[in-house]
Amino acid sequence: MSQDLAQQIAKRAADAAHAVATLSEKEKNAVLQKMADTIRAHKDEILKVNETDMQSGKEKGLSDAMMDRLHLTAERVEGMATAIEEIIDLQDPVGDSYLLEERPNGLKIEKMRIPLGVICMIYEARPNVTADAGALCFKSGNAVILRCGREAIESSKAIAAALHEALEQSGLPKDVITVVPTPDREVMTELLQQKDYIDLVIPRGGEGLIHFVSDTSKIPVIQHYKGVCHLYVDKDADLDKALAILLNGKTQRTGVCNALEGLLVHQDIADKFLPMAAKALAEKDVTVHACNKSVSYFDGADEIAVDDFGQEYLALEIAIRTVDDFDGALEHIKRFGSGHTEVIITENDQTAKRFIREVDSAVTMANASSRFSDGGQLGLGAEIGISTSKLHAYGPMGLQALTTEKFVVTGNGQIRD
Structure with missing residues (x-):
């Protein structure tokens, strides 16, 4: 039964992909505007259904981070509609060509x-992904199959219903954007076998989900792995700037993959910066796990063993380590980073350039908050994910990352000798 359902979903999506692949940019933008309008028109219904998912999440004891991701407000629903309109303003990459020689x-x-x-998107408690992924895949000429977790299934169905209304009004098949109607893992497992119909799988969620999909899929997978993001405060840092970026990266929104999980401080400025950080983090009720060189600066901090760094807390919680020098910071990031986003604070341009060049991460930043590691903030429009694997995309994935290139050869009767 699961195999039949998965195959039907995949085949219908593959058929629908042909319908969207041939649309012009103007035609796609008109449909996208209808999608934004229908989401706004169905806001109250979406919010009501989300309340049901939220109540179920509470009863299941979901973490605060998961509940934050699951929660929809009027502002967040409007954000989904606005994100679609931002995608309208982006240049359609489909059909772009350039002469090689x-x-x-x-x-x-x-x-x-x-x-x-056909792209298969697998995600957990983030119903807004339904709108973001649906719109991005549509603008880039793809069909998308959306398999969300049990926690967000009803909210995702409600959002998809609004998108389907726009598709039907435009004479397009609903299967251009499909929400898998059941969260059963057996159906997901069977979807991952549909290599004749699905071209790419993108999982977003916890480590368990990523590993399961990567190990099970017969289809190429782009991993949206965990976000263990670090802030390194160099000996030449502006400490006020560093403190503001630390607080923004850690406390502005905790349950997201671009939030800071680690703070590294050069030993030469530890005596000045760590007391500043201790006071500011205490005011925000941040739980601190600190190395033996740092723990004395923080009231009530837990001393953390070296092997215990690298945790993704997704909460008001952070790991702090004093490092001997710049190379020590790089070595820590190499060992404990997840390839997502790494930040340096320094007024030394050469140090900043070296950090950007040598740190192996999808996004490297100098003197800016990790919270900017986001497709919308980087000018891509709503993102479908942040790839921490290097093929075929790396970092936030916008429209261009949802396309590939083919060779076009034009001749005038030439034949090969």
Whole structure:
């Protein structure tokens, strides 16, 4: 039964992908505007259904981070509609081409951007992903299959119903955007076998989900792995700037993958900066886990063993370590980072350039909050995820990352000798 359902979903999505792949940018933008309008029109229904998911989440004892991701407000629903309108304003990559070269025999060799086809998105308690992923895949000419977790299933269905209304008003099949109607793992497992119909799988969620999908799928997987993001305060840092960025990265919103989970401080400025950090973090009720060189600066902090760094807390909680030097910071990030986002605070341009060059992470920043590691903040529009694997995309994934390139060869009767 699960195999039949998964195959039907995948096949219908593959058929629908042909319908969207041939639309012009103007046609796609008109449909996207209808999607934004229908989400606004159904706001009250979406919020009412989300209340049911929230109540169920409380009864199941979901973590605060999961509940934050699950929760929809009028502002967040409007944010989904606004994100779709921002995608309208982005240039459609489909059909873009460029000349590689003209061969001596007169052949013109070009490359052209084309849709990937069918994308399967697997995510947990984030119903807004339904709208973001649906709109991004549609604008880039793809069909999308959305499999959300049990926690968000009803909210995702309600959002999808609004998107389907826009598709039907435009004469397009609903299967362009499909929400899998059941959260059963057996159906997800079978979807991951549908390599004849699905072209790419993107999982977003905890480590268990990522590993399961990567180990089970017969389809290429782009991993949206955990976000263990660090802030390194260099010996040449502006400490006021460092403190503001620390608080923003850790406390502005905790249950997201671009929140800070680790603070590294150069030993030369530890005596000045750590008391500042201790006071500010205490005022925000942040739980501190500190190394043996740092723990004395914090009232009530737990001393953390070296092997225990690298946790993704997704809460008002942070791990702090004093490092001997710049190389010590790089070594810590290499060992405990997750390849998501790493930040340095320094007024030394050469140090900043070295950090950016040497840190192996999808996003590296100098003197800016990790909270900017987001497709919308980086000008991509709503993102479908942040890839921490390097093929075929790395970092926040916008429209261009949902396409690939094909060769286009134009001749005038040439034949090969």
